[in-house]
Amino acid sequence: MSRIGLAPALQRYPWLADRAVLVHAGVLAALLVAQLVASEYAILSLTRVMVLAVYAVGYNLLFGYAGLLSLGHAMFFAAGLYGAGLAAEHLALGAPAAFLAGIGAGLVLSALAGLVVLRTSGVGFMIVTLMFAQAAYLTLLYLAPITRGQDGFALKGDIRRVLLPGGLSLDLTNPAAGYNLALALLAVAVLGCLALVRSPFGRVLVAIRENEERTRLLGYDTWANKLIAFVVSGTVAAAAGAAYALLFANVGAELASIQYSILPLLWVLLGGAGTVLGPLLGTLLMFYLVDVASGQTHAYMLVVGAALLVLVVWFPKGLLGTLRERMVPWLP
């Protein structure tokens, strides 16, 4: 009768009995433990996967929950990347300030872009986001004296050493530090996403996805809700970009190209759109699929293209979406 013993604790912390919270906390805990057994190569690739998964979580908020398919999220990822990178490079800001600068850049860009692109809907929205992202990419190339164009630039080592209170310092070039920082960011993103989609705001987003007209008739301001979702999604993507710049010291225009707008769509579709853990699962699987495929063949684009086709034709709900439909209906 252990439940009786747990009862007071459960009453005080009701989330302890919440299986959805437990599942998500369990996955994050597994990632925390994984670094004890993972090889050095696995640590580095998992760090990359986790940062990119944060990007996918941000993308999924807009695509999976609000039902808005953006083909231009690379511009927000790049806003974080360059916001942090340029702030560190030209303004000599430390890593924490540069990270905030990246998030701020994403916030401003997504608010401005959202005001324009949300004037369209359906296919118009997809095309316009795609074009805006391309304009942002071309702007990065055009401003080559500042951004170093296609080649990009690498952050220098001393910027990535963070002084903590009490005389301690944190070295972002250290793989273990990078892994745990990426995991912390992922935890914030996943748990924040979980809280958000279970909040009344998250319910309104799903209602908009299912039937925007009806949601509006019920008295909800769908435009404002979509704009908020757009800005939150873009800002999370920018946070991932800023973390990418600081953890991997690599700021290049390639990360702003169309390919980086398509990849989060692919990851989310694979893992399951509209599931909180889907983006992480999709990013992880696709990362290793491409890793394995590029060892066998140079036809990397063929893998991405074929994966998109297979998913959309035979498997539109993705892995966790199918799992939720068949076995675990409570999965958020």
Place this chain on the structure above:
Amino acid sequence: MDIGPNLVLALLEGLVSAAVLALTALGLSLVFGVMRIVNVAHGEFFMLGALLAWWFASLVPASPALGFLLALVLSPLAVGAVALLCERTVLKRVNYDPEATIVATIGLLYIFQQLGLSFFGPVARPVPPPVSFRIELPWYGWSGYKLVVVAASAALVLGVWLVLTRTRLGLVMRATQHDRETAQAFAIPVDRVYAIVFALGAMLAAVAAVLIVPIRQAHYLMGLDPLLFSFIVVIIGGLGSILGTLVAALIVGLSDGIVSVFFSPTLAKILATLMVALVLVVRPQGLFGEAAR
């Protein structure tokens, strides 16, 4: 040179861009108008058309004119066949759902790029122009072939317009565009119309590519620019409106020529995209589009 000769050059170059753009965007606009889907792989049909044009032309090395004519006929046909295959095996299967179609055509985009790279390599492939006369302007000579491109494009656009307005096929296509279900009820084979329209749209992109490839070389990554410019054109002109597509192609092509000559091609692309933002703010349905239903 003064500003005058430069401006003439910019307008001439812009006219060539506009002509090719009109053909390419017309294909995209036709597919969107009739089928209500956006084909993200449209630029890759352009790219395939150009690479195949190089391949067909290289079969007849002795005579550039004959090789070009061969390419002009066979390359669009081959691309049309590929498009037909995609339509039957993929788009029909996702039931032309707008979102699924976009994702599926992105998949096709990557597959075509990979095929282009695997079969034709990463180098740019030149095709010799079929005619080589020059037009002597007071300040410089200008390749006469570019005039051929403009004339041929205008003729093809006129041809498409005649097909749409004067033939039974055009009538059937317009009926399907107007109301798919009623058209079906009147025994119009909507399924077959979709297949024809999709292949036709891809063939228009391929023809445009064959025309431009003696001026700009064929390369496996060349599809992105025509795709983005086609999007810009159909949004400014209004999705699905043929007249809007032509007017917008002229505006975008000429302004692209002017900004490219006086400033830089990259800036021209950025400005064209910002033009889209302006149109969306002022008139979301585009210049000639109908308001959303």
